[in-house]
Amino acid sequence: MFVGRYGRNTAGGFVSKTKPPIKKIVISFIIVAVIEFLAFYAFLPPLNIHSMEFWEFQGFFIVAFFLLTFKIPNFEEAKIQYNIVSKIFGIIILLAVIIVIIGNVISAKIFKAGRYSSLIDIENTKFEDTIKETDTITDVALMDTDSAKVVGQRAIGALSDVVSQYEIGSDYSQIALKGEPMKVASLEYAGFFKWFNNRKNGIPGYVLVDAVKFEANYVKLDKPIKYTESGWFNDNLERHLRFKYPTAIFEGYYFELDEDGKPYYICPTMTARVGMFGGMDVNGVVICDPCTGKTKKYDLDDVPKWVDRVYDGDLIEQKYNWHGMLADGFINSVIGQKDCKKATEDYGYKVIDNDVWIYTGVTSVIDDSSNIGFVMVNARTGKAKYFNVAGAEEFSAMEAAEGQVQNLGYDAAFPSLINIDGRPTYFMVLKDKGNLVKQYALVDVKKYSIVATGTSQKDTLNTYRKLIKENGVKTSSGKYKNIEQQYKHEQVTVKDIKYINMSGETYVYITSNVGNVYKMKFSDDETIVFVQPGSKVEIFYDESNETGIRSIEEWKVQGENETNETTNEQTGKQTEEATKNNNQ
Structure with missing residues (x-):
């Protein structure tokens, strides 16, 4: 029989109680404290009970000190001796483990689904009220x-x-x-x-x-x-x-x-x-x-x-996913998933009234191949807006744009969502392998088979509007709405008109009776063939061209509210005549 230091029978015991070695404990505490400070200096964990990093960091050093308070006098006896300090720190460790377990339980989505879903307040709006129409796309930020x-x-x-x-x-x-x-x-x-x-x-x-x-x-x-x-x-x-x-x-x-x-x-x-x-x-x-x-x-x-x-974009997407998935309870988010929604896997930025807004598409969990709407959040205030727009999700639109230039091997950047004539439209750049912008693309959100590409924003927009018209898609705004605010315009009496072929494209050059010269692509609006010397037209133009030749953005016969429209048969005849004259 072995009698312990205090007379307690500890025969055959693996752990025994001993008097705390004060000197060893103090030295151990100093060593652990110094190492912990150096680790804190290196890893910089927050000293905050709401951070799991704090519990992991602090727990590691408490356990290390706890182990150092034990004494193993003889390895052959395999007997560990503990003391009052070991006991105190053992209780601290046990309490910490209990707190962390309880903390995770009371934070679990299964018990707190309603709290998670209410972390973001979302205002339901309309697309046209949230994203205003643009008559030009040269001021849209597309750079990734x-x-x-x-x-x-x-x-x-x-x-x-x-x-x-x-x-x-x-x-x-x-x-x-x-x-x-x-x-x-x-x-x-x-x-x-x-x-x-x-x-x-x-x-x-x-x-x-x-x-x-x-x-x-x-x-x-x-x-x-x-x-x-x-x-x-x-x-x-x-x-x-x-x-x-x-x-x-x-x-x-x-x-x-x-x-x-x-x-x-x-x-x-x-x-x-x-x-x-x-x-x-x-x-x-x-x-x-x-x-x-x-x-x-x-x-x-x-x-x-x-x-x-x-508010970071990743955080915004996470908060919206909590809202979309847990609004009807945790069980519904796992079984049935009725009305469950989630954000698409990426997001973009828009600048509106000197604030940065983060936007992302919203899809149904059951069918995530298309969007059911979009959510936009002010990155400074956290204010969130949602509007219903059913159509292609962003990555499908990117694939559609890449398909138009698959022979060139360009990659589409994440698109910007814009409003063209009341139509929700994806606008994106197409880049080569060196991340240099080579072309632009517009894809209709609701009908993403409508894809326009071009080497300039202007050409891309003109092609897109032409495709919209050819596909019989209705727009909510007139062609000249706000155009006077976008471009200079003047009444012109045509003195001369010429059709010139350059690099496979036919360009129309109009000279006014005061000597100003205007040009446009013939393919942008073939009804220009009805303009003859002596015609009076109103021209909306961009004079940024260094040559002094003004680029025609839109035109209309003087006194009319809309651009001349003719039947396809008339346009075809005049087109043939213009092409014949050009070849001659």
């Missing part, structure tokens, strides 16, 4: 991140001192700068040694890309950026924010500009809205000046209006 990277790299390609030390950040932020859609990315250090050599000078600037014109500019700052995601040690943006806000759960770090072009990082913070861990949603924003390191935390109602992205 891959294309922005190519264009942005060109902007710094000739700056040897920049290219050799820095690289453009991989994540271009979509912003609205003075009402215009832009993409912006900060320069980043190209590795540890580049940071070490340039840490005193900082990062000199950023790249700003015009998402409409596909042009990029490198902007050099008066005061360089010090805190960035590619910085090391205390120059690292995430570390800088973590030590200022140790309990904050950051959703992301988004590089943006205010209306004066000054850079900031927009860092939304998160909390659980359902139970202890469920329904993670934005509860505030930290704005950091990367040049000075100054920060300020805002409540959601107080976020400055120049900020563009508080």
Whole structure:
């Protein structure tokens, strides 16, 4: 028989109680504390009970210290001795495990489906009220991140001192700068040694890309950026924010500009809205000046209006999926799935009234081959709108556009949703393997067999409208609605008209009695053949052509409300005559 230190019989026992070795426990505590601080400095977990990362991180070191409080005096005896400290930390670990289990249970969708579905408030609207008609598509932002990277790299390609030390950040932020859609990315250090050599000078600037014109500019700052995601040690943006806000759960770090072009990082913070861990949603924003390191935390109602992205697109899609799937309960989302909806797998951006809106298609869970509507969410305020539009989902439209140019092997970028003459329409760019834009495409949402492609936005729009007319599709607006606001126009007396063939296309050139010259593609409107010298017409034109020749956007016989329409037989005869004269 073996008698323990306090007289307790422990014969044959695997664990026995012993007096706590104070010195060993203190040393163990210091070692664990130092290692935990170094791990915290490296991994930067939030010290917040609503984050599972906190429980995993803290739990690991509590368990490590707990094990160190045990004593194994002799490996041959295989006897472990515990003490009061071991007991206390054992209870702490048990309680933590219970809390995490209960926290996950009370956060589960099966018990809290209604809470999840109510995390987003959606206003039902009409398509035409949400997305206004456009008479021109030359001001639509179509640039995706891959294309922005190519264009942005060109902007710094000739700056040897920049290219050799820095690289453009991989994540271009979509912003609205003075009402215009832009993409912006900060320069980043190209590795540890580049940071070490340039840490005193900082990062000199950023790249700003015009998402409409596909042009990029490198902007050099008066005061360089010090805190960035590619910085090391205390120059690292995430570390800088973590030590200022140790309990904050950051959703992301988004590089943006205010209306004066000054850079900031927009860092939304998160909390659980359902139970202890469920329904993670934005509860505030930290704005950091990367040049000075100054920060300020805002409540959601107080976020400055120049900020563009508080709610990320992935979060918005997740919140809508909770709403669409769980509105009628968890059981229905698994069995039956009546009226269950979900967002499509990607999303795009639109700039409306100097705010960035995130939009995505909505499909039925039972049949996700087509959309039943669209949801649009303001990325700053979180305000959501839904409108019913049945038709092709985005990826089907992309495939339809690619099918038109399959011999060229172009890839379609994610489309923008626009309103052309009251018709919901997908507008996208077609890119080559080098992510360079080669063509444009318009696809009718409701009837996606109607696909128009072209090498310019204008040609693509004209072809699309022609296809709409040929397919007998009704539009809700007149051809000249708001056109006077889009283009210059004047009354013209035709002095001369010529048909000239160039590169397989027939162009019509009209000379007015005052000497102005106008041109258009004959295929855009074949009824132009009825215009003769002496005819009086009203011409809507674009005079951006450097040659001085004005491009005809629309025309009509003076005094009429609509463009001349003729029968197909008359048009055919006049077309043959025009072609014969052109050949001669």
